[in-house]
Amino acid sequence: MSARPRSPRFATQAIHAGAAPDPATGARAQPIYFTNGFVFDSTEQAADIFAMRRTGFSYSRGSNPTVAALERRVAALEGAKAAVAVSSGQSAVLLVLMTLMKSGDAYVASPRLFGGSLGLMRRLDGRYDLKPQFAGGLSPEDFEAAITPETRAIVCESIVNPCATVMDLEGIAAVARRHGLPLVVDNTLASPALIRPIEHGADIVVHSTSKFLGGSGQTIGGVICDAGSFDWTKAGHYNLITEPWPDYDGLVVSERFPEISFAVACRLFGLRDLGPGLSPMNAFLTLTGIETLPLRMQRHCANARAVAAYLKDHPKVAWVSYPGLPGQAGEELAARYVPQGPGSIFTFALKAGEPAALTFITSLELISHLVNIGEIKSLAIHPATTTHRQLSAEEKSAACVGPETVRLSVGLENVEDLIADIEQALDRVD
The missing domain is CATH 3.40.640.10 (Type I PLP-dependent aspartate aminotransferase-like (Major domain))
Structure with a gap:
């Protein structure tokens, strides 16, 4: 049979x-x-x-x-x-x-x-x-x-x-x-x-x-x-x-x-x-x-998790919004729906506020300052003045896109190179 x-x-x-x-x-x-x-x-x-x-x-x-x-x-x-x-x-x-x-x-x-x-x-x-x-x-x-x-x-x-x-x-x-x-x-x-x-x-x-x-x-x-x-x-x-x-x-x-x-x-x-x-x-x-989507998403998620973990422990970072990390808000739903990881797009905030966020973005060398997401290349943007600029201050805060916030789209580069670029950009932040 x-x-x-x-x-x-x-x-x-x-x-x-x-x-x-x-x-x-x-x-x-x-x-x-x-x-x-x-x-x-x-x-x-x-x-x-x-x-x-x-x-x-x-x-x-x-x-x-x-x-x-x-x-x-x-x-x-x-x-x-x-x-x-x-x-x-x-x-x-x-x-x-x-x-x-x-x-x-x-x-x-x-x-x-x-x-x-x-x-x-x-x-x-x-x-x-x-x-x-x-x-x-x-x-x-x-x-x-x-x-x-x-x-x-x-x-x-x-x-x-x-x-x-x-x-x-x-x-x-x-x-x-x-x-x-x-x-x-x-x-x-x-x-x-x-x-x-x-x-x-x-x-x-x-x-x-x-x-x-x-x-x-x-x-x-x-x-x-x-x-x-x-x-x-x-x-x-x-x-x-x-x-x-x-x-x-x-x-x-x-x-x-x-x-x-x-x-x-x-x-x-x-x-x-x-x-x-x-x-x-x-x-x-x-x-x-x-044709390469399954392979890319594995690498996107692995890189994003590593970058988010690095940022979470950095003394100049106030918070990271990435539920793939232990102890983060929404961790239970992320584990239930996306055990591979919740994608590669997330936000984080600089303790020194908007000037620090803008300095960080303009100091990046490998990561591109670009409005798209989901590319094989890593990208960064300041959503409060671009993609989410039409929201009120209260709405931006609730959506984790306040003036102190950076959005990252983590790509497929070697994660060590991404973290090195982020590290040098954070070094230029007061």
């Missing part, structure tokens, strides 16, 4: 999922399809593709074979039913919120999020009346307390940017299920190599592929993953998913595509209407980056 077929393990999927040798040429690498449009076999095929009666490629803004390979790979790594790749992580968050909600709707959001996400949420509130209801804290109880009859979703990060707090995804997912709400998780800082939010109850997962998935700091991109787990018809508040589209011959997405309803709605509204499609070159580079 033959053994039951087994799904490939994570590292194998990172290399192979979503792509195959090109049938026309035998090329082993994923081809880059630099074309705006695709020739139809017939007028009937063209009409069917545009009416969503048949799958196929028509115009690269909505779908492209190279981009589709990336979508399949990320969906496989996240355990999702489908994925939609877009031009940036910010676009991914935007499309999720606008696909889920219409003016007057609300959603519960974590009070600690990437500064760009917070800025987008406030702008959407002021201009389009999509209301963020910020939870009072990070516990599941805090999220539940913020829910109102207008709430249509819950939004959080798996690992918080930039303080590295690991969220209780299972607890928050249980709250979402009790209230019939989809849980949206930004998994950028963890990547599926560390956390697969769908396994913990998430319904939608988003990434900025510009970070760990790509890894090289060469491309901008984003992706939205649909777990296929949420019952949109039962909830009844999501008109793009459960009500007819007049311009698609009365198509009801939840009826035609019951297992990938949200992904299809995102593609129709997000890519066909709004248009932030991903370049096939960026998709190709991201696919290449993902």
